[in-house]
Amino acid sequence: MSKAGMLYIERDTLFHRLDGAVKLIMLLAWTVIVFLFQDIRVFIVLFIIGLVLLMSAQLPWKRIRLLVWVIIVFNIFNSIFTILVSPAYGSEVNGTTTVLIDLGYEVLTLETVFYILTLSMKYMSLMPISILFVYTTHPTRFAGSLNRLGVPYKIAYAFNIAFRYIPDLKKDFISISHAMQARGVGLARGEGTLIQRMKHFAAIAIPLVQSSLARIDTVANAMDLRGFGKNAKRTWYSSSPWGRADIGIVIVCVIVLAVSITVRVQGFGTFWYPFNS
Structure with a gap:
């Protein structure tokens, strides 16, 4: 990320x-x-x-x-x-x-x-x-701002991860679709009927969910190793006062x-x- x-x-x-x-x-x-x-x-x-x-x-x-x-x-x-x-x-x-x-x-x-x-x-x-x-909106600065407004930092950090994870999800989708097309699965216009293409796009969901779960597990383990959630409060590197x-x-x-x-x-x-x- x-x-x-x-x-x-x-x-x-x-x-x-x-x-x-x-x-x-x-x-x-x-x-x-x-x-x-x-x-x-x-x-x-x-x-x-x-x-x-x-x-x-x-x-x-x-x-x-x-x-x-x-x-x-x-x-x-x-x-x-x-x-x-x-x-x-x-x-x-x-x-x-x-x-x-x-x-x-x-x-x-x-x-x-x-x-x-x-x-x-x-x-x-x-x-x-x-x-x-x-x-x-920068994800880290946004999370720090939410925490300063009273939102628990664990919830604020969840927003941070979500903002950062969306582009990775998009990249996984593109990579999986390219791999399926290399194997002859029609996804582009003209490569089968609309219903067939919709079925092929639906088939992307299974590997996409699996890769997402694997990334979630990796991120969760990394956060545990760094002691995330141990303290009741935390500081933010990019936190700044309102102007x-x-x-x-x-x-x-x-x-x-x-x-x-x-x-x-x-x-x-x-x-x-x-x-x-």
Whole structure:
């Protein structure tokens, strides 16, 4: 689990200098605000703000594109699943019905399409801040920050290991898939039907789990040999006090969250449908 294997991308920007716990507070506040509302206008504003913040972090596209595509693909499958299962759900939410397509067992309504668009924007508005948190947070400094906030250091260190282990898991997946392809197992496009390729990808799970368990055992033994968990407290090599920017971000998060809750309690932020008469 070397530095090269971490998700963290070294840059000299405001987000890279922020304390890991501050970025976690920001992520949690952002998530709460997103799930408070069901208004696409709010999600569009949050998405634009998130993109501006993401661009300010100067993260290379080739490093973050995988996570971006995962979120987009999840949105597409979630939208298709919602249409197939509840094609008229938007009408139930809004109270009006504008039929677009008769699917036989149910009708697909314009209200449902707009509801799905709203739901997709909700998830997309979480994407920029999630990428910022994942790729600008150093695992060790983040663990130290959590411990300073009162989180037991064993739990904090578990976050540290998880952040470092994700890239190794990705490397194992690629290595196993290449080994299977060398043995004639079709995984790429055009090498069998979609169902066959899905079965082949599922077969990767067994060696991947086995290699993961072996790595977990190695890490656990190494930690035991170093006496991890013997003392009630521990120090952190990279721990640092909060600066003005950290305190300012936390204050802004608290204020914005309080305003959002107040506005939501007053009735703003329910499902917004622009075609209501």
